Amino acid sequence: MSECRKVQPVVDxxxxxxxxxxxxxxxxxxxxxxxxxxxxVSLTQALHVSTRRAVHGATQVSPSFEQRVRxxxxxERAREEADQPPPRIQPMSGKPMQWRTVVPVAAxxxxxxxxxxxxxxxxxxxxxxxDGQHPGLANVVAANAGANDEEQLIxxxxxxxxxxxxxxxxxxxxxxxxxxxxxxxxxxxxxxxRYGASWQGGSVVPVKNEPxxxxxxxxxxxxxTVYVFDAERVPLQKTNVLKPRVVRDRPVFVGTRRGxxxxxxxxxxxxxxxxTDLDTQESxxxxxxxx
Amino acid sequence: MPKHSIISAEEFEQEALNHLSTLLSVGxxxxxxxxxxxxxxxxxxxxxxxARHQFHAxxxxxxxxxxxxxxxxINRFRRGGLEKSLLEGPDADPLADGWVSTASMQAMRxxxxxxxxxxxQQEIVKALDAxxxxxxxxxxxxxxxxxxxxxxxxxxxxxxxxxxxxxHRGRRMLKSTLYEHARALGIVGPEAQIGSDxxxxxxxxxxTPINLNNYRAKRMG
Numbered sequence: 001m002s003e004c005r006k007v008q009p010v011v012d013x014x015x016x017x018x019x020x021x022x023x024x025x026x027x028x029x030x031x032x033x034x035x036x037x038x039x040x041v042s043l044t045q046a047l048h049v050s051t052r053r054a055v056h057g058a059t060q061v062s063p064s065f066e067q068r069v070r071x072x073x074x075x076e077r078a079r080e081e082a083d084q085p086p087p088r089i090q091p092m093s094g095k096p097m098q099w100r101t102v103v104p105v106a107a108x109x110x111x112x113x114x115x116x117x118x119x120x121x122x123x124x125x126x127x128x129x130x131d132g133q134h135p136g137l138a139n140v141v142a143a144n145a146g147a148n149d150e151e152q153l154i155x156x157x158x159x160x161x162x163x164x165x166x167x168x169x170x171x172x173x174x175x176x177x178x179x180x181x182x183x184x185x186x187x188x189x190x191x192x193x194r195y196g197a198s199w200q201g202g203s204v205v206p207v208k209n210e211p212x213x214x215x216x217x218x219x220x221x222x223x224x225t226v227y228v229f230d231a232e233r234v235p236l237q238k239t240n241v242l243k244p245r246v247v248r249d250r251p252v253f254v255g256t257r258r259g260x261x262x263x264x265x266x267x268x269x270x271x272x273x274x275x276t277d278l279d280t281q282e283s284x285x286x287x288x289x290x291x
Numbered sequence: 292m293p294k295h296s297i298i299s300a301e302e303f304e305q306e307a308l309n310h311l312s313t314l315l316s317v318g319x320x321x322x323x324x325x326x327x328x329x330x331x332x333x334x335x336x337x338x339x340x341x342a343r344h345q346f347h348a349x350x351x352x353x354x355x356x357x358x359x360x361x362x363x364x365i366n367r368f369r370r371g372g373l374e375k376s377l378l379e380g381p382d383a384d385p386l387a388d389g390w391v392s393t394a395s396m397q398a399m400r401x402x403x404x405x406x407x408x409x410x411x412q413q414e415i416v417k418a419l420d421a422x423x424x425x426x427x428x429x430x431x432x433x434x435x436x437x438x439x440x441x442x443x444x445x446x447x448x449x450x451x452x453x454x455x456x457x458x459h460r461g462r463r464m465l466k467s468t469l470y471e472h473a474r475a476l477g478i479v480g481p482e483a484q485i486g487s488d489x490x491x492x493x494x495x496x497x498x499t500p501i502n503l504n505n506y507r508a509k510r511m512g
Contacts, residue, residue, distance in 0.1 A: 043400055043466065047434070047462060047466060049404070050406045050410065051415060055319075056435065061311050068333065072336070076340050259333065259338060
């Protein structure tokens with residue numbers, strides 16, 4: 001009986017093949033004599049087999065899921081290729097970049113300049129890029145955009161977040177400068193501090209060819225980026241690519257792309273979108289806190 | 292490092308997708324719902340693709356992917372990490388587990404298949420899903436994925452002793468739940484006496500999931 005006390009604690013390790021040879025011999029010797037412990041071992045083995053079967057038998061990969069994963073990996077590969085060398089988004093610098101970046105960035109620069117000088121009525125400005133092959137219209141109104149564009153917009157927000165560009169502004173006192181360039185009230189969101197988020201800086205970035213503010217935060221080992229934009233020009237919440245949910249009585253629009261989540265709200269004509277590696281629930285919670 | 296020693300994106304993708312079904316099965320038992328499991332697996336594979344230079348070609352990709360999946364799960368769903376305080380400590384893991392008679396144990400298993408008596412797969416999944424995360428993870432990784440204690444300790448970021456304790460308690464809860472089920476099905480008869488051997492009797496509270504108050508009371512006592 002006292003042998004049982006020695007054997008019982010090692011039944012799991014015995015079954016899992018994790019005992020030293022010496023202990024295996026000892027245990028086997030005891031098992032030959034003890035029916036109770038034999039049954040303990042057999043039952044543990046049976047449970048092991050059944051659990052394995054149950055876990056693997058309960059789930060099947062659907063073709064649509066496999067397709068989705070392949071698409072996500074392809075997107076990641078495309079991002080890697082596009083990001084060689086890693087992108088440095090510098091909206092105001094005018095340095096040569098890849099065209100996909102140049103078009104919106106140039107538009108943003110033009111807009112920022114226009115806002116600063118007050119010389120534009122905010123309508124169409126034709127931008128010619130470096131290679132001359134990809135002209136872009138600055139003020140393409142987002143409402144006219146198709147689902148593909150919406151998809152691209154979400155991708156772009158995620159990509160900007162993922163590439164983690166160095167902020168142009170890291171001093172809160174310089175926020176008014178950002179505000180002027182964006183042409184919208186942009187302020188730090190003290191609500192977010194309550195979640196333990198710390199502001200790292202901000203930049204002007206193009207969102208749908210409109211200058212928008214991007215504010216970078218750190219939270220508990222994660223990063224998130226808050227984009228502040230004109231909700232009428234960029235009606236992110238009206239797109240079909242984000243799904244509505246209600247967080248603390250506010251409609252929040254959420255989605256995931258490539259392992260990142262994105263959540264958007266609108267507040268008095270200003271749109272806020274949050275891109276992060278946190279999950280959708282957390283990103284929805286954070287963005288819903290912005291007033 | 293020469294370039295060819297790093298797995299290419301194509302090779303990586305091809306090999307990783309071979310483990311899709313395994314990852315989804317594990318993800319399903321971790322998250323207990325299909326939508327979260329699919330998100331978790333997609334997230335895992337994208338992260339793995341990004342970090343593939345850290346993967347050593349020729350080593351066990353399945354274990355490496357499961358590690359990323361587990362970490363992603365813990366970070367996303369269990370921001371505070373897994374519970375530790377309730378589980379560690381000598382008296383949280385009593386030696387004896389004579390919760391049921393030898394005859395009942397024998398009746399519950401099927402000698403032909405070396406598995407449990409044809410209990411419905413759903414019942415086992417249900418019992419598994421009812422386990423606290425820390426136990427469920429250990430049981431899934433050891434029983435379903437047949438990873439070694441060392442690998443599981445590495446994946447869960449805890450000592451091997453903790454893995455053993457979590458596994459033991461998890462399996463014991465499973466046995467207990469499935470025993471109730473087997474009784475309801477008439478596979479085993481009612482126990483004349485809990486604990487067939489004199490020195491094995493265990494108090495009923497050891498079989499129930501840990502309750503913080505009970506645990507504290509026990510500690511105080």
